């Protein structure tokens with residue numbers, strides 16, 4: 001009977017139904033993502049020539065680790081504050097809807113804190129330490145990004161990018177103890193991009209060895225966080241136009257053909273850039289506020305045929 005059925009010609013309608021079923025996107029099952037971070041009061045290097053700075057960090061680096069989940073996932077988070085630290089620290093995920101006095105409260109040295117939240121809104125969000133004095137805890141390095149990918153996945157409105165990069169900008173205050181300067185916006189001498197002044201800009205810094213890379217014509221998606229203490233960022237791709245800007249990183253909030261997008265303090269948004277396909281080009285992705293650009297907020301994106309195939313993919317979206 002079965003053999004007979006298989007030997008019959010399969011009606012084209014059945015083939016059509018099977019093909020349709022294959023191409024209907026399965027809703028992604030929500031999962032629980034465990035994230036553990038350790039507050040560290042450690043020295044980091046804040047420029048390409050090796051200048052050291054007494055930072056406060058998540059897991060030892062500025063910025064902290066990239067957290068990436070899908071809309072609907074539960075984030076199961078633990079913050080460890082080792083007894084070797086001097087300060088209390090905390091975690092404030094902007095992707096969470098919880099109780100500031102409970103989940104986000106300070107954790108003393110020698111203690112740890114555990115909480116969970118559901119990432120209900122797709123987008124890109126800042127996370128940071130909220131322990132007093134908050135300006136100092138952020139300025140000294142306790143911030144990072146959480147990406148909440150939309151559960152619908154990619155679509156015509158939110159196309160699959162060829163490369164993805166994280167850029168997080170912050171103000172550098174060389175006097176790590178001067179909280180008043182941080183609050184009053186005095187004495188900042190650098191703009192950090194992913195923790196370093198002119199991190200990806202060999203044009204303005206002879207010690208810089210890294211750039212962002214893509215192939216001509218590729219869609220490059222930038223997840224950008226403004227982790228400045230006080231200043232907005234005029235985010236602009238020199239020699240390009242943002243093909244799309246997803247405000248807050250949510251595809252439902254899409255702008256088209258934007259030259260400069262003003263990113264508020266603690267705002268994060270997603271930016272798509274598509275270079276000409278027929279020849280190599282370069283972009284300089286800047287904070288067009290000159291006081292920030294010339295203090296370090298310039299990132300070179302090279303669009304060239306021999307772009308490193310590993311950059312902007314997998315774990316290489318935040319280049320260190």
Ligand SMILES: [Cu+2]
Nearest residue numbers: 089129131137
């Ligand atoms: Cu802290």
